[in-house]
Amino acid sequence: xxxxxxxxxxxxxxxxxxxxxxxxxxxxxxxxxxxxxxxxxxxxxxxxxxxxxxxxxxxxxxxxxxxxxxxxxxxxxxxxxxxxxxxxxxxxxxxxxxxxxxxxxxxxxxxxxxxxxxxxxxxxxxxxxxxxxxxxxxxxxxxxxxxxxxxxxxxxxxxxxxxxxxxxxxxxxxxxxxxxxxxxxxxxxxxxxxxxxxxxxxxxxxxxxxxxxxxxxxxxxxxxxxxxxxxxxxxxxxxxxxxxxxxxxxxxxxxxxxxxxxxxxxxxxxxxxxxxxxxxxxxxxxxxxxxxxxxxxxxxxxxxxxxxxxxxxxxxxxxxxxxxxxxxxxxxxxxxxxxxxxxxxxxxxxxxxxxxxxxxxxxxxxxxxxxxxxxxxxxxxxxxxxxxxxxxxxxxxxxxxxxxxxxxxxxxxxx
Numbered sequence: 435x436x437x438x439x440x441x442x443x444x445x446x447x448x449x450x451x452x453x454x455x456x457x458x459x460x461x462x463x464x465x466x467x468x469x470x471x472x473x474x475x476x477x478x479x480x481x482x483x484x485x486x487x488x489x490x491x492x493x494x495x496x497x498x499x500x501x502x503x504x505x506x507x508x509x510x511x512x513x514x515x516x517x518x519x520x521x522x523x524x525x526x527x528x529x530x531x532x533x534x535x536x537x538x539x540x541x542x543x544x545x546x547x548x549x550x551x552x553x554x555x556x557x558x559x560x561x562x563x564x565x566x567x568x569x570x571x572x573x574x575x576x577x578x579x580x581x582x583x584x585x586x587x588x589x590x591x592x593x594x595x596x597x598x599x600x601x602x603x604x605x606x607x608x609x610x611x612x613x614x615x616x617x618x619x620x621x622x623x624x625x626x627x628x629x630x631x632x633x634x635x636x637x638x639x640x641x642x643x644x645x646x647x648x649x650x651x652x653x654x655x656x657x658x659x660x661x662x663x664x665x666x667x668x669x670x671x672x673x674x675x676x677x678x679x680x681x682x683x684x685x686x687x688x689x690x691x692x693x694x695x696x697x698x699x700x701x702x703x704x705x706x707x708x709x710x711x712x713x714x715x716x717x718x719x720x721x722x723x724x725x726x727x728x729x730x731x732x733x734x735x736x737x738x739x740x741x742x743x744x745x746x747x748x749x750x751x752x753x754x755x756x757x758x759x760x761x762x763x764x765x766x767x768x769x770x771x772x773x774x775x776x777x778x779x780x781x782x783x784x785x786x787x788x789x790x791x792x793x794x795x796x797x798x799x800x801x802x803x804x805x806x807x808x809x810x811x812x813x814x815x816x817x818x819x820x821x822x823x824x825x826x827x828x829x830x831x832x833x834x835x836x837x838x839x840x841x842x843x844x845x846x847x848x849x
Contacts, residue, residue, distance in 0.1 A: 446823035561588030614646040633727035634849040638817040648840035649676025668722040708762040730776035747779030788841035
Protein backbone atom coordinates (compact mmCIF):
# COMPACT_ATOMS: atom_id res chain seq x y z
CA UNK A 435 0.00 0.00 0.00
CA UNK A 436 1.47 3.35 -0.99
CA UNK A 437 1.62 6.43 1.20
CA UNK A 438 -1.12 8.01 -0.92
CA UNK A 439 -3.39 4.99 -0.41
CA UNK A 440 -2.77 5.02 3.35
CA UNK A 441 -3.51 8.75 3.54
CA UNK A 442 -6.70 8.36 1.47
CA UNK A 443 -7.83 5.47 3.67
CA UNK A 444 -7.20 7.52 6.82
CA UNK A 445 -9.10 10.45 5.34
CA UNK A 446 -12.08 8.19 4.51
CA UNK A 447 -12.18 6.86 8.07
CA UNK A 448 -12.01 10.34 9.51
CA UNK A 449 -14.83 11.40 7.20
CA UNK A 450 -16.89 8.40 8.30
CA UNK A 451 -16.25 9.26 11.94
CA UNK A 452 -17.31 12.88 11.42
CA UNK A 453 -20.40 11.70 9.55
CA UNK A 454 -21.51 9.57 12.47
CA UNK A 455 -21.31 12.52 14.85
CA UNK A 456 -23.10 14.73 12.34
CA UNK A 457 -25.95 12.25 11.93
CA UNK A 458 -26.32 12.00 15.69
CA UNK A 459 -26.46 15.78 16.09
CA UNK A 460 -29.03 16.09 13.29
CA UNK A 461 -31.24 13.42 14.90
CA UNK A 462 -31.22 15.23 18.23
CA UNK A 463 -31.92 18.60 16.60
CA UNK A 464 -35.03 17.16 14.91
CA UNK A 465 -36.38 15.96 18.26
CA UNK A 466 -36.19 12.27 17.47
CA UNK A 467 -34.89 9.72 19.90
CA UNK A 468 -31.23 9.07 19.14
CA UNK A 469 -28.58 6.90 20.67
CA UNK A 470 -27.75 7.34 24.33
CA UNK A 471 -24.63 9.10 25.54
CA UNK A 472 -23.00 5.75 26.33
CA UNK A 473 -23.75 4.49 22.81
CA UNK A 474 -22.28 7.62 21.24
CA UNK A 475 -19.18 7.24 23.40
CA UNK A 476 -18.84 3.60 22.35
CA UNK A 477 -19.21 4.58 18.69
CA UNK A 478 -16.52 7.24 19.03
CA UNK A 479 -14.21 4.80 20.83
CA UNK A 480 -14.50 2.05 18.22
CA UNK A 481 -14.15 4.54 15.37
CA UNK A 482 -10.96 5.97 16.86
CA UNK A 483 -9.66 2.50 17.64
CA UNK A 484 -10.27 1.42 14.06
CA UNK A 485 -8.58 4.58 12.79
CA UNK A 486 -5.32 3.91 14.66
CA UNK A 487 -5.18 0.09 14.58
CA UNK A 488 -6.44 -0.93 11.14
CA UNK A 489 -3.66 -2.21 8.85
CA UNK A 490 -1.08 -1.86 11.66
CA UNK A 491 1.24 -4.88 11.61
CA UNK A 492 4.01 -6.11 13.87
CA UNK A 493 6.47 -5.83 10.97
CA UNK A 494 5.41 -2.22 10.38
CA UNK A 495 5.94 -1.30 14.03
CA UNK A 496 9.30 -3.08 14.06
CA UNK A 497 10.35 -1.14 10.96
CA UNK A 498 9.22 2.11 12.59
CA UNK A 499 11.29 1.47 15.71
CA UNK A 500 14.40 -0.11 14.23
CA UNK A 501 14.73 1.02 10.62
CA UNK A 502 12.88 4.31 10.21
CA UNK A 503 14.16 5.80 13.47
CA UNK A 504 17.76 4.95 12.62
CA UNK A 505 17.36 6.11 9.02
CA UNK A 506 15.84 9.43 10.13
CA UNK A 507 18.61 10.07 12.65
CA UNK A 508 21.23 9.26 10.01
CA UNK A 509 19.54 11.56 7.50
CA UNK A 510 19.69 14.60 9.77
CA UNK A 511 23.13 13.88 11.24
CA UNK A 512 24.98 12.42 8.25
CA UNK A 513 27.11 15.57 7.94
CA UNK A 514 28.08 15.64 11.63
CA UNK A 515 31.47 14.20 12.59
CA UNK A 516 30.70 12.58 15.94
CA UNK A 517 34.04 10.75 15.96
CA UNK A 518 35.89 14.03 16.44
CA UNK A 519 34.08 14.47 19.78
CA UNK A 520 35.18 11.16 21.30
CA UNK A 521 38.37 12.66 22.75
CA UNK A 522 36.40 15.28 24.72
CA UNK A 523 35.15 14.68 28.28
CA UNK A 524 31.47 13.84 28.54
CA UNK A 525 30.44 17.22 29.97
CA UNK A 526 31.78 18.85 26.79
CA UNK A 527 31.01 16.09 24.29
CA UNK A 528 27.26 15.86 24.86
CA UNK A 529 26.48 19.60 24.83
CA UNK A 530 28.49 20.02 21.61
CA UNK A 531 26.75 17.02 20.02
CA UNK A 532 23.36 18.43 21.06
CA UNK A 533 24.24 21.83 19.59
CA UNK A 534 25.33 20.31 16.27
CA UNK A 535 22.16 18.22 16.03
CA UNK A 536 20.10 21.33 16.77
CA UNK A 537 21.87 23.23 13.98
CA UNK A 538 21.46 20.30 11.55
CA UNK A 539 17.70 20.31 12.18
CA UNK A 540 17.37 24.10 12.09
CA UNK A 541 19.19 24.54 8.79
CA UNK A 542 16.66 22.26 7.09
CA UNK A 543 13.78 24.58 8.03
CA UNK A 544 12.73 27.81 6.40
CA UNK A 545 13.87 30.98 8.30
CA UNK A 546 10.48 31.66 10.00
CA UNK A 547 10.10 28.03 11.03
CA UNK A 548 13.72 28.06 12.18
CA UNK A 549 12.85 30.82 14.65
CA UNK A 550 9.79 28.91 15.90
CA UNK A 551 11.93 25.79 16.33
CA UNK A 552 14.56 27.73 18.30
CA UNK A 553 11.85 29.26 20.53
CA UNK A 554 10.34 25.83 21.20
CA UNK A 555 13.73 24.41 22.24
CA UNK A 556 14.39 27.46 24.41
CA UNK A 557 10.97 27.08 26.06
CA UNK A 558 11.72 23.42 26.75
CA UNK A 559 15.07 24.30 28.35
CA UNK A 560 13.48 27.06 30.46
CA UNK A 561 10.88 24.57 31.63
CA UNK A 562 13.64 22.13 32.47
CA UNK A 563 15.46 24.77 34.51
CA UNK A 564 12.23 25.56 36.35
CA UNK A 565 11.58 21.87 36.98
CA UNK A 566 15.07 21.32 38.38
CA UNK A 567 14.37 24.11 40.84
CA UNK A 568 12.43 21.66 42.99
CA UNK A 569 12.32 22.65 46.63
CA UNK A 570 11.98 20.14 49.47
CA UNK A 571 10.93 21.44 52.88
CA UNK A 572 10.12 19.75 56.18
CA UNK A 573 6.69 20.59 57.53
CA UNK A 574 5.33 18.98 60.72
CA UNK A 575 7.77 16.11 60.36
CA UNK A 576 6.85 15.48 56.70
CA UNK A 577 8.84 16.33 53.59
CA UNK A 578 6.87 18.58 51.23
CA UNK A 579 8.11 18.85 47.64
CA UNK A 580 7.14 21.95 45.67
CA UNK A 581 7.72 22.50 41.96
CA UNK A 582 7.79 26.00 40.49
CA UNK A 583 4.59 26.52 38.52
CA UNK A 584 6.20 27.99 35.39
CA UNK A 585 7.72 24.66 34.25
CA UNK A 586 4.41 23.37 32.91
CA UNK A 587 3.74 26.65 31.10
CA UNK A 588 7.11 26.60 29.30
CA UNK A 589 6.69 22.97 28.30
CA UNK A 590 3.18 23.68 26.99
CA UNK A 591 4.58 26.48 24.80
CA UNK A 592 7.31 24.13 23.54
CA UNK A 593 4.83 21.34 22.72
CA UNK A 594 2.41 23.66 20.93
CA UNK A 595 5.17 25.15 18.77
CA UNK A 596 6.59 21.73 17.89
CA UNK A 597 3.13 20.41 16.97
CA UNK A 598 2.54 23.46 14.75
CA UNK A 599 5.90 22.90 13.04
CA UNK A 600 5.08 19.22 12.58
CA UNK A 601 1.75 20.08 10.95
CA UNK A 602 3.40 22.61 8.62
CA UNK A 603 6.09 20.15 7.56
CA UNK A 604 3.50 17.41 7.12
CA UNK A 605 1.42 19.69 4.91
CA UNK A 606 4.47 20.38 2.72
CA UNK A 607 5.24 16.67 2.53
CA UNK A 608 1.70 15.77 1.50
CA UNK A 609 1.75 18.42 -1.23
CA UNK A 610 5.09 17.11 -2.48
CA UNK A 611 3.93 13.51 -2.19
CA UNK A 612 0.91 14.29 -4.34
CA UNK A 613 3.18 15.77 -7.02
CA UNK A 614 5.49 12.77 -6.80
CA UNK A 615 2.57 10.37 -7.23
CA UNK A 616 1.59 12.21 -10.41
CA UNK A 617 5.21 12.05 -11.57
CA UNK A 618 5.22 8.32 -10.80
CA UNK A 619 2.16 7.74 -12.96
CA UNK A 620 3.76 9.71 -15.79
CA UNK A 621 6.99 7.74 -15.44
CA UNK A 622 5.19 4.39 -15.47
CA UNK A 623 3.38 5.55 -18.59
CA UNK A 624 6.74 5.97 -20.36
CA UNK A 625 7.60 2.27 -20.11
CA UNK A 626 5.67 -0.79 -21.32
CA UNK A 627 3.29 -2.12 -18.69
CA UNK A 628 2.02 -5.30 -20.41
CA UNK A 629 3.89 -8.41 -21.60
CA UNK A 630 5.00 -8.17 -25.22
CA UNK A 631 4.58 -10.88 -27.83
CA UNK A 632 5.61 -11.13 -31.50
CA UNK A 633 6.46 -14.06 -33.77
CA UNK A 634 7.37 -16.48 -30.99
CA UNK A 635 9.10 -13.84 -28.86
CA UNK A 636 7.64 -13.02 -25.42
CA UNK A 637 8.99 -10.27 -23.18
CA UNK A 638 8.10 -9.67 -19.54
CA UNK A 639 9.38 -6.69 -17.54
CA UNK A 640 9.20 -5.50 -13.96
CA UNK A 641 10.37 -2.28 -12.28
CA UNK A 642 10.46 -1.55 -8.54
CA UNK A 643 11.62 1.94 -7.59
CA UNK A 644 13.43 2.62 -4.32
CA UNK A 645 11.53 5.91 -3.95
CA UNK A 646 8.27 7.12 -5.45
CA UNK A 647 10.07 7.76 -8.74
CA UNK A 648 13.35 6.30 -9.96
CA UNK A 649 16.11 6.41 -12.52
CA UNK A 650 15.81 2.97 -14.13
CA UNK A 651 14.54 2.70 -17.70
CA UNK A 652 13.46 -0.10 -19.97
CA UNK A 653 11.72 -0.13 -23.33
CA UNK A 654 10.44 -2.42 -26.07
CA UNK A 655 10.25 -0.84 -29.53
CA UNK A 656 8.91 -2.47 -32.69
CA UNK A 657 11.42 -1.37 -35.34
CA UNK A 658 9.70 -3.33 -38.13
CA UNK A 659 7.67 -6.49 -38.58
CA UNK A 660 10.61 -8.75 -37.73
CA UNK A 661 12.88 -6.61 -35.55
CA UNK A 662 12.36 -5.59 -31.94
CA UNK A 663 14.42 -2.97 -30.16
CA UNK A 664 15.10 -3.75 -26.50
CA UNK A 665 16.62 -1.28 -24.07
CA UNK A 666 17.41 -1.19 -20.39
CA UNK A 667 19.34 1.53 -18.59
CA UNK A 668 20.23 2.92 -15.19
CA UNK A 669 20.72 6.63 -14.59
CA UNK A 670 23.20 7.40 -11.82
CA UNK A 671 21.35 8.50 -8.69
CA UNK A 672 17.76 8.06 -7.63
CA UNK A 673 14.64 10.04 -6.89
CA UNK A 674 13.38 13.01 -8.89
CA UNK A 675 16.72 14.06 -10.50
CA UNK A 676 17.27 10.55 -11.84
CA UNK A 677 13.62 10.32 -12.96
CA UNK A 678 13.98 13.52 -15.01
CA UNK A 679 17.11 12.18 -16.69
CA UNK A 680 15.31 8.89 -17.32
CA UNK A 681 12.52 10.77 -19.14
CA UNK A 682 15.15 12.63 -21.19
CA UNK A 683 16.80 9.31 -22.08
CA UNK A 684 13.50 7.75 -23.16
CA UNK A 685 12.46 10.70 -25.30
CA UNK A 686 15.89 11.03 -26.91
CA UNK A 687 16.10 7.33 -27.77
CA UNK A 688 12.68 7.23 -29.39
CA UNK A 689 13.29 10.45 -31.31
CA UNK A 690 16.55 9.12 -32.75
CA UNK A 691 14.90 5.82 -33.70
CA UNK A 692 12.14 7.75 -35.47
CA UNK A 693 14.88 9.62 -37.34
CA UNK A 694 16.15 6.29 -38.72
CA UNK A 695 19.22 5.65 -36.56
CA UNK A 696 20.01 2.04 -35.65
CA UNK A 697 22.62 0.01 -33.81
CA UNK A 698 25.93 1.66 -32.81
CA UNK A 699 25.07 4.84 -34.72
CA UNK A 700 21.92 5.19 -32.64
CA UNK A 701 23.79 4.82 -29.34
CA UNK A 702 26.57 7.13 -30.52
CA UNK A 703 24.06 9.90 -31.30
CA UNK A 704 22.30 9.24 -28.00
CA UNK A 705 25.60 9.57 -26.13
CA UNK A 706 26.40 12.88 -27.84
CA UNK A 707 23.01 14.26 -26.90
CA UNK A 708 23.36 13.11 -23.27
CA UNK A 709 26.86 14.61 -22.96
CA UNK A 710 25.39 17.94 -24.05
CA UNK A 711 22.28 17.92 -21.86
CA UNK A 712 22.99 16.11 -18.58
CA UNK A 713 25.18 17.30 -15.66
CA UNK A 714 28.87 16.48 -15.88
CA UNK A 715 28.68 14.29 -12.77
CA UNK A 716 25.93 12.06 -14.23
CA UNK A 717 26.19 8.97 -16.37
CA UNK A 718 23.95 6.27 -17.79
CA UNK A 719 24.66 2.57 -18.07
CA UNK A 720 22.73 1.32 -21.08
CA UNK A 721 22.08 -1.92 -22.95
CA UNK A 722 20.48 -1.71 -26.38
CA UNK A 723 19.78 -4.66 -28.65
CA UNK A 724 17.95 -5.36 -31.89
CA UNK A 725 16.32 -8.79 -31.90
CA UNK A 726 15.27 -10.48 -35.14
CA UNK A 727 12.29 -12.58 -34.16
CA UNK A 728 12.52 -14.99 -37.10
CA UNK A 729 16.13 -16.06 -36.46
CA UNK A 730 16.66 -15.19 -32.79
CA UNK A 731 19.74 -13.10 -33.63
CA UNK A 732 20.48 -10.19 -31.27
CA UNK A 733 22.87 -7.40 -32.27
CA UNK A 734 23.63 -5.33 -29.20
CA UNK A 735 25.68 -2.56 -27.61
CA UNK A 736 26.37 -2.74 -23.88
CA UNK A 737 27.48 0.68 -22.60
CA UNK A 738 28.78 -0.17 -19.14
CA UNK A 739 25.59 -1.94 -18.05
CA UNK A 740 25.42 -5.08 -15.91
CA UNK A 741 26.20 -8.03 -18.17
CA UNK A 742 22.88 -9.74 -19.07
CA UNK A 743 22.47 -13.50 -18.87
CA UNK A 744 21.61 -15.78 -21.77
CA UNK A 745 19.75 -18.70 -20.18
CA UNK A 746 19.91 -21.66 -22.55
CA UNK A 747 17.11 -24.22 -22.65
CA UNK A 748 19.26 -26.59 -20.53
CA UNK A 749 19.69 -23.79 -17.90
CA UNK A 750 23.35 -23.23 -18.77
CA UNK A 751 24.30 -19.56 -18.52
CA UNK A 752 26.25 -17.15 -20.73
CA UNK A 753 27.03 -13.47 -20.15
CA UNK A 754 26.99 -10.46 -22.49
CA UNK A 755 29.75 -8.22 -21.09
CA UNK A 756 30.14 -4.49 -21.66
CA UNK A 757 31.32 -3.35 -25.08
CA UNK A 758 31.98 0.28 -24.08
CA UNK A 759 32.02 2.75 -21.19
CA UNK A 760 28.72 4.22 -19.89
CA UNK A 761 26.98 7.03 -21.76
CA UNK A 762 27.32 10.69 -20.84
CA UNK A 763 31.03 10.58 -19.92
CA UNK A 764 32.90 11.18 -23.19
CA UNK A 765 31.37 12.77 -26.24
CA UNK A 766 33.09 10.51 -28.76
CA UNK A 767 34.35 6.97 -28.19
CA UNK A 768 34.19 3.58 -29.84
CA UNK A 769 30.87 1.71 -29.63
CA UNK A 770 31.50 -1.77 -31.04
CA UNK A 771 28.53 -4.02 -31.69
CA UNK A 772 28.36 -7.66 -30.61
CA UNK A 773 26.03 -10.49 -31.60
CA UNK A 774 24.41 -13.42 -29.83
CA UNK A 775 21.66 -15.84 -30.74
CA UNK A 776 18.59 -17.18 -28.95
CA UNK A 777 17.65 -20.71 -29.88
CA UNK A 778 14.31 -22.37 -29.23
CA UNK A 779 13.55 -22.19 -25.50
CA UNK A 780 16.44 -19.81 -24.76
CA UNK A 781 16.03 -16.62 -22.74
CA UNK A 782 17.79 -13.30 -22.39
CA UNK A 783 17.66 -11.98 -18.83
CA UNK A 784 18.51 -8.30 -18.21
CA UNK A 785 18.65 -6.46 -14.88
CA UNK A 786 19.88 -3.30 -13.19
CA UNK A 787 22.34 -3.07 -10.31
CA UNK A 788 19.55 -2.57 -7.75
CA UNK A 789 19.34 -6.37 -7.71
CA UNK A 790 22.99 -7.23 -7.13
CA UNK A 791 23.73 -4.21 -4.90
CA UNK A 792 20.89 -4.83 -2.43
CA UNK A 793 22.24 -5.06 1.14
CA UNK A 794 20.99 -6.78 4.27
CA UNK A 795 21.32 -5.66 7.90
CA UNK A 796 24.81 -7.15 8.07
CA UNK A 797 25.96 -4.90 5.20
CA UNK A 798 26.23 -7.99 3.00
CA UNK A 799 25.55 -7.59 -0.73
CA UNK A 800 23.16 -9.84 -2.65
CA UNK A 801 25.75 -9.95 -5.42
CA UNK A 802 26.03 -11.63 -8.79
CA UNK A 803 26.98 -14.98 -7.24
CA UNK A 804 23.56 -15.30 -5.61
CA UNK A 805 21.88 -14.07 -8.78
CA UNK A 806 23.73 -16.66 -10.85
CA UNK A 807 22.76 -19.46 -8.45
CA UNK A 808 19.15 -18.29 -8.51
CA UNK A 809 19.03 -18.39 -12.31
CA UNK A 810 20.68 -21.82 -12.41
CA UNK A 811 18.08 -23.32 -10.08
CA UNK A 812 14.97 -21.37 -11.04
CA UNK A 813 15.72 -20.03 -14.50
CA UNK A 814 13.16 -22.40 -16.01
CA UNK A 815 10.19 -20.80 -14.24
CA UNK A 816 7.52 -19.11 -16.37
CA UNK A 817 8.58 -15.57 -17.26
CA UNK A 818 6.31 -13.67 -14.86
CA UNK A 819 6.99 -16.10 -12.00
CA UNK A 820 10.73 -15.84 -12.57
CA UNK A 821 10.72 -12.06 -12.13
CA UNK A 822 8.44 -12.10 -9.09
CA UNK A 823 10.40 -14.92 -7.45
CA UNK A 824 13.69 -13.08 -7.90
CA UNK A 825 12.30 -9.86 -6.40
CA UNK A 826 10.91 -11.86 -3.47
CA UNK A 827 14.29 -13.56 -2.99
CA UNK A 828 16.14 -10.22 -2.95
CA UNK A 829 13.66 -8.67 -0.49
CA UNK A 830 13.89 -11.75 1.73
CA UNK A 831 17.68 -11.41 1.69
CA UNK A 832 17.43 -7.73 2.67
CA UNK A 833 15.10 -8.50 5.59
CA UNK A 834 14.16 -5.31 7.42
CA UNK A 835 16.59 -3.24 5.36
CA UNK A 836 14.83 -1.24 2.66
CA UNK A 837 16.51 -1.58 -0.77
CA UNK A 838 18.18 1.74 -1.55
CA UNK A 839 18.26 1.45 -5.33
CA UNK A 840 15.75 0.84 -8.12
CA UNK A 841 15.33 -2.74 -9.35
CA UNK A 842 14.38 -3.46 -12.96
CA UNK A 843 14.14 -6.82 -14.72
CA UNK A 844 13.50 -7.87 -18.32
CA UNK A 845 13.09 -11.46 -19.48
CA UNK A 846 13.00 -12.27 -23.22
CA UNK A 847 12.08 -15.78 -24.32
CA UNK A 848 12.08 -17.37 -27.73
CA UNK A 849 9.56 -20.18 -28.12
